[in-house]
Amino acid sequence: MINQSIDGFLHPNVSKSVDQIFVYAKLWLLTWLTAAPGWVIQIASSLINIFALLGVFLTLFALMSVLERKILGRIQNRYGPNRVGPFGLLQPVADGIKMLIKEDIVPARADKLLHFLAPILIAAAAILALGVIPYGRNMTPFTIDGGILFFFAVGSTTELAVFMAGWGSNNKFSMLGAMRAIAQMISYELPLIITVLPVVMVVGSLTPDRIVAAQAGYTFGFVPRWFVFTPWGATAFILFFVSGLVESNRTPFDVPEGESEIVAGHMTEYSGFKYATFFMAEYIGMFAITGLAATLFLGGWHSPVSVLEFIPSYIWFFAKLSALLFVYIWLRGTLPRTRVDQIMNFAWKFMLPMSFTCVIAAAVWHYAGRGLRGWLWSLLVIAIVYTALSMLLDTQRKFAPRVYRFAE
Numbered sequence: 001m002i003n004q005s006i007d008g009f010l011h012p013n014v015s016k017s018v019d020q021i022f023v024y025a026k027l028w029l030l031t032w033l034t035a036a037p038g039w040v041i042q043i044a045s046s047l048i049n050i051f052a053l054l055g056v057f058l059t060l061f062a063l064m065s066v067l068e069r070k071i072l073g074r075i076q077n078r079y080g081p082n083r084v085g086p087f088g089l090l091q092p093v094a095d096g097i098k099m100l101i102k103e104d105i106v107p108a109r110a111d112k113l114l115h116f117l118a119p120i121l122i123a124a125a126a127i128l129a130l131g132v133i134p135y136g137r138n139m140t141p142f143t144i145d146g147g148i149l150f151f152f153a154v155g156s157t158t159e160l161a162v163f164m165a166g167w168g169s170n171n172k173f174s175m176l177g178a179m180r181a182i183a184q185m186i187s188y189e190l191p192l193i194i195t196v197l198p199v200v201m202v203v204g205s206l207t208p209d210r211i212v213a214a215q216a217g218y219t220f221g222f223v224p225r226w227f228v229f230t231p232w233g234a235t236a237f238i239l240f241f242v243s244g245l246v247e248s249n250r251t252p253f254d255v256p257e258g259e260s261e262i263v264a265g266h267m268t269e270y271s272g273f274k275y276a277t278f279f280m281a282e283y284i285g286m287f288a289i290t291g292l293a294a295t296l297f298l299g300g301w302h303s304p305v306s307v308l309e310f311i312p313s314y315i316w317f318f319a320k321l322s323a324l325l326f327v328y329i330w331l332r333g334t335l336p337r338t339r340v341d342q343i344m345n346f347a348w349k350f351m352l353p354m355s356f357t358c359v360i361a362a363a364v365w366h367y368a369g370r371g372l373r374g375w376l377w378s379l380l381v382i383a384i385v386y387t388a389l390s391m392l393l394d395t396q397r398k399f400a401p402r403v404y405r406f407a408e
Contacts, residue, residue, distance in 0.1 A: 019312045022052070023138050049141040053130055061283045062092035068329050075333035099276035107170055107269050114168030119270070119277035122161035126284040128154045133291045134208050136301045136314030146206045151292060152193055155247075158285070159185055162256075162266050165278075169269035177265030180340060181256035185247055187347040192243035194355035195236040198362030199227055199296045208292075212300030222306065226299040231379035232361035237297040239355055241324070244289035246343070248282060251332040255340045290324040291317075350389055357385040 017024070026048050033041050066081055066089060073080025081088035106115055132147035134140040144150050159182050166178020200206055203214045217225050227233030246253040256265035264270075267278050294300060298320050301313035338346075361378040368374030 019137060019314075021312075022136075022314070026052075046142075049131070053127070053141055057127075057130060057284055057287055058280075060287065061280055062096075064283055064325065065095065066091045068332075071326070071329050072333045075330075096276070099273050102272040104272040104274060105269075110170045110269065111168040114164045115269070116274075118161050118165035118168060118266075119274045119281070121164065122158055123277050123281040123284070125154050125157045125161065126281045126288060129288040130284070130291070132208055133288070133295055134212050134300055135291075135317050136312065139301075139314060140209055143207070143209060147208045148196060148200065148206045148211075148292075151288070152189075152196075155285075155288070156189065158247075165266040165270070169266070171269050173263040174266050174268045177256050177263060177268065181249065181265055184253070184255060184340070184343055184347075187344055188243045188246035188351065191239055191347065191351040191355040192247060194352070195240040195243070195358055196296060198232050198236055198358050201359070202227070202362055202366055208295050208300075212295055212302065215299040216302055218306055224299055224302065224304050226297065226302070228297040230362075230365060231375060231382050232358045232365055233297055235354065235361070235382050236358040237293065239351055239358065240293055240297070241327075243351065244286075244293060245328065245331070246347075248286040248289060248328075250286065250328055252335040252338045253343055254337065255343060286325070286328060287321070290321055290328070293324060294320040349393055353385065353389060354382075357382055 026045070029048060030041060030045060033044055036044075069091070070080035070088065081091040084090045084094045106112060129151050131142040132140065132144055132150055140147075162178050162181050162185070166175045166181075169175070199211060203211050205211065205214075215224070215226050219225055223229060228237045249256055267275060270278060294317060301317040303309045303311060303313075303316050361381040364381055365374040365378040368377045
């Protein structure tokens with residue numbers, strides 16, 4: 001539930017009526033239930049939060065689906081969608097109608113219950129993860145003491161849903177694709193969680209609101225106190241971002257359902273609206289991961305410059321979210337797909353040791369005083385481990401020059 005104590009937090013430069021317009025709108029709606037029992041008001045408050053989340057992120061999903069294709073089109077020197085509606089902006093509506101009216105084909109020997117439940121479970125897990133992210137001042141839909149723990153607990157059910165899709169389809173390609181996806185997701189879930197530990201250690205809380213509050217203010221009056229501006233925070237942010245790419249099955253790590261392959265991994269036997277649900281869950285999961293990255297490392301809804309604090313907090317949050325989503329699209333249009341063995345080697349031999357290094361570097365930064373001395377010592381720790389890993393994992397000398405031999 002959105003925190004209703006909204007008087008003590010606002011910066012004097014921020015217009016209360018604009019910054020807290022959504023909080024006031026919710027409180028106004030709840031005034032219609034003042035005579036109702038407390039439990040009715042609690043349920044109504046939760047339902048308002050849920051419908052607001054669904055409205056915002058389903059709209060963002062539709063917008064993202066067309067903007068991604070247009071941005072990729074520009075990267076590849078083509079137009080992208082431009083036929084349906086003005087500038088092609090109604091393309092998501094056409095896609096949604098097409099998915100709704102397409103025939104839902106279920107294999108004859110499939111486990112119909114698992115086949116039906118898998119897309120629902122994966123979408124529900126992605127949507128639930130959105131509920132603990134602070135989108136602005138007093139705009140956390142559900143404030144939970146262990147919000148970070150809840151985020152990863154809910155997110156880990158994605159592996160189960162992927163396995164249900166592969167197993168329930170009764171198809172060898174689906175099952176192999178599902179197992180490959182699960183292996184990849186579990187491998188990168190470890191560095192994803194471990195890179196969160198330094199932030200939790202430094203703040204001393206698992207609550208996203210307190211993590212955002214710990215990044216308030218400016219060093220020297222103009223440098224934001226975001227964790228990304230520390231050596232351990234910058235390293236953890238990059239590792240978290242790369243792990244988020246893998247968890248979202250995005251290029252260059254979209255091995256489970258590579259577009260250039262014949263089959264679509266665990267989604268091979270899905271069509272129509274069930275396939276669209278998987279597609280939607282992938283995007284909503286991407287919103288959740290990037291939202292958490294902004295919360296943990298980029299100051300959440302805080303302004304990057306003190307003179308711009310008059311801009312509403314939720315605009316800053318969605319600006320950061322949009323910037324990270326643009327990088328996702330940029331990488332998709334730039335990098336080739338990696339092999340599955342390269343992905344796994346990168347996770348276990350580089351990402352995992354560097355994630356633990358971030359924990360040590362954050363502890364050094366904290367105990368060295370959190371000043372310039374701590375900054376330099378933590379940078380030294382990260383540089384030593386990175387250099388050692390680079391030397392140990394140097395693959396240039398392990399492979400002889402490739403010689404092509406052609407049949408006579």
